[in-house]
Amino acid sequence: MAPDQLTSIKDQIGNLIKIVHDQEQDNTELLAEVCFPYLGSAKNLLHYGTVRNYDLREIQTKLKELGLSRLANAEGNILESLINTHNLLKFLTNENGEFVQNGELEIGKGKRKLEEHAEALFSNGGKNRRVRIMVTMPTEASTDYEMVLEMVKNGMDCARINCAHDSPEVWKKIVENLRKASEACNANVKIAMDLAGPKIRTGALGEGPKVKKFRPKRNDEGVVESPAAIVLVPEDKQSRGPDEIPVPSQWIELVQLGDKFVVQDARGKTRKLVVTQVAENTVLLQCRKTIYLKTGMQLVSKRVSLPNAVLGEISPKEKAIEVHVGDTLIVKGHDSIGSLPKFDEKGNLVNPGSIACQPPSLVEKVKEGAPILFDDGKVEGVIERVHDDSFEVRIVKARQGGTQLKAEKGINFPTLDLGFSGLTAKDKEDLKFIARYVDIVSFSFVNTESDVEELLEALNDLEVLDKIGVILKIETRFAYKNLMKILLKAMKTKPIGVMIARGDLALEVGWENMGKVQEEILSICSAAHVPVVWATQVLEGLAKKGLPSRSEITDVTSSLRAECVMLNKGLYINEAISLLDKTLESMEELHSKKEGLWPKMDNL
Template sequence: MKIKEEKIRELIAQLETILTALQDKEEEAEEVLSHINDEYQKSALNLIHYNTFRTFDLRSTQKKLRNLGLTRLANAEGHLKASLVKTRFILYSLLGDSPMVPIKSGLSIKNGKKLLAKRTKELLGYRSKGRRVRIMVTQPAQAAQDYEMVYDMVRNGMNCARINCAHDSREIWEKIIRNIKKAATAQGKNVKIAMDLGGPKIRTGAIAKGPKVRKFTPVRDESGNIVSPALILLVPQITEDSEPNTIAVASEWLGQLKEEDQLILTDTRNKLRKLKVVKVTGAQVLAHCYETSYIGTGTVVSNTRKDVEECAVGELPPIERAILLKINDILTITKADIPGQPSEFDEDGNLLKGAHISCQLPAIFNRLKEGDQIVFDDGKIEGHIETMHPDYFEVRITRAKEKGSKLRAEKGMNFPTTDLGISGLTEKDKIDLEFVAKHADIVNYSFVNSKEDVELLLTELKKWDVVNKLSIILKIETRFAFDNLVEILLTAMQVKQIGVMIARGDLAVETGWDSIGKVQEEMLSLCGAAHIPVVWATQVLESLAKKGLPSRSEITDATTSLKAECVMLNKGPYITEVLQLLNKILSEMERFHEKNETMLPKLEKL
């Protein structure tokens, strides 16, 4: 009995130490709290308490509390001080005693949950029937013309529509918004409109175009026998919408072709090839080819019919090239906007000239140093800076596919360990903000790294007189944003309605695949302590959206999103099916989860 009493007194002492630390930090934070909006005073204080609480290693204390059948404080972030004070009271009661110094518990457990629910409704709108978690859907350009598609999104559970200012134009944005409002009004719903500021994007520059050639290959079986010929479509002119198997020829010559005509050409490899005309439809002709052929601009095509003259193939678009990179390769990144080139080799495979590509944001060169990590194309290729020069740097590739990975133009470049000193607002963002302020309910703020970035946005919002009118969602997508999250939140709490988006794609690249699980859990806890709604973003049911079939891991991931207040979906041809499935998953699984707490309904058979 004495041993048990000693353990309880040890636990009481540990809790007293934590509560004293909370009180000390509260006094230190008076200046910070003086700038917080009245709406967030209690939440800011609770966040400061929770951040202080997490400076302790609590694992031993949690195990001892669990062994006594008490709370482990694992889900206490939204009402931390109240949970500590109540746990301390219970421990004293087990000894038949009471605390010598009473402590005000502050925000109650019930009120902490109420605050989060209230702010979620204000930020993201009313919830759908039977579902706590809202759904945000990224709008494609098609939504500007296809009202029925937008109507179906609203009907199937879209609570918030997202428009990305990095794409399309003001004219298209305005048409999308008009369709959203029309569809929402028609169904008696209130759909919030969120617009993403593009933010500074570090991407690879252009790559020199390849030859103006198109390859046509018949389909063969395992034995090499032709299963179906290559299909070649002859048209007068190639447009942006033309299929890849299209080539252009003179319309006058095209009009002379008949079904069963035999065409002859010498391809770019000097190989004699034959085509057979199988269908003539108006201004286009379909031909079959039974051998692999490389047809380029200027390739001469003749007809075996003597009454038809030969014709040269018209202008073809150049091949979009890529740089193939293997482990240990050296890639040069240039400051100057020079078209990139793949490596060049001699006939024996010896390297003649290394590959190079430019960086679209040359301002970062002043912040980089040898040894810095670099990641390309959402983590598909990795390397480190081996040598640094004023106008270029050389990267040693450390991660790629076994046979090499292709790096293309306009692909993302991340520097996870480097503070690039990039502001979250570009000049384009400031221009776009004028439109956002007039037409949106929420601005999604990209590339937030520090409290200074938040202050910059608030300054711009004041110019358009939309502070406390336009809600803010802070997109957390770098390791620096994660490390600075507490001060970012406290700075944003100067206004009434804020949220946080866990941008898991960029965040995984920036923090490392091995850390993203921990990072997103910590972000959920910190936002929970501040009673700030969280948007769970990136690749939710993406295979279903793009291909029509979800993977098993995606279903599990969608279930995990119940820890947030909103799930963001990206666009895709099967977005209606995604909405229907996600709505069902979230509605059914909420019986088992409330935020991050497991609920236990009566066990039922399937």
């Protein structure tokens, strides 16, 4: 490389070092708020943020050509890495003068700090792997101790309880089983609880018809292999299965094996039924044709001595609005029951479907032209008109043939800051339980540093600040844009971590940007020496269906850039924990942190 090129690279890095020092001086007051164990990390995060204001890819390429470090893995010690590189370039250009030393965060110390912070948040547990395993607890964990014990034995390091589900009574039983299992296995399993956070969801659509469909099993040629099975139970039975139909208790005692009935089903079709099994408080009927049973329908007995019976209350079907590309959907701001679209005799739309939104006040914050997503992105739309108490959405994405939009489905506004963040009234109440019983609080839908300040104040009021860990869930576009400020504010306490909540985050930033955003969050957290939880749909197929996909296995390999991997609950969760434990342990022999190139950071 020509001497003038070497000098140019040296001068550029030297100038960058000066800018980094100046920026640190400009943020003296901010650094004064950081607790001492995070002071070096906070400074390094500021240094990294300053460096990422510039496009370094050309410099990195030239450093690689010289056989020098291209700074690709230098997030944890950014200033010291720049100074070392600058010293080497001075040597190569025969510049006189002593080598400069930073003396605060030498090479390698950033990695050790990250390990210390991960240890403080999650503990280690004596495992032969660096990456921890977090597992979401199902409701059954409150009553099934053996299942919880198996989780701990298979390698669970941290248990997650979601405050959006169950109750404090159930949570307490889960905590007790976890503590008991942890002690039995001589393990230090940490317990984290997710605050539910603000919920932006679709409102009620009302009850559908109280009808239940039963159909026989047919082979490929349409021949009935087994009749439709209908179970009748006493109407005073406390809890019923999904396929059980209530009838009067006195009547069910009179039914005999072989009794036959005729029914006019919900469509007016005549159907024949026969009793094939009678047990205590249970009667099994069979029908060789598809039948729709409805509340209030009469079973007409063929036996004279057996009176007819009237079917009791059948659970109503859940209503849904079927939306197609090009449809208009009215979203209401007042808490009312939604309505299905209405069509004339020729199939022309007369009135579009409508659905309420929760909370209703978000109608005041939406803007025309903004995108809107429903039900984890299954339905996409654009806000076309905003009225005083509603807005109109034009559907731009739905499944071919239509998508069913139901109540209680999530709504996302990727480009709008709706101001719904911070602690809800429920969160503040749940914090009292968290402060008393668990080790970590996970903060959902954090968007700004003021949200973090609110949480820290609440923890301080409960006298658990610095006694309980904090995980910041990054699941919105604004959380990503404000991540550095959020981390610096969170460093007022310890220990802290970050969860990359990939499900909601992908909707917010766009699928095409998710890979880049994920990498940037990992790099920012590495610069802050803050451990990361890799979350959402890890080994989802295995946990729920018993068989992982190939992409799930490669996703686990990618998760080695994090310090913890989260599994969601499922019927085969223990198989998922065991496989993840073995995979992480074997892959850590081949992988450490991953190198990257640094263009100027894009905040989307």
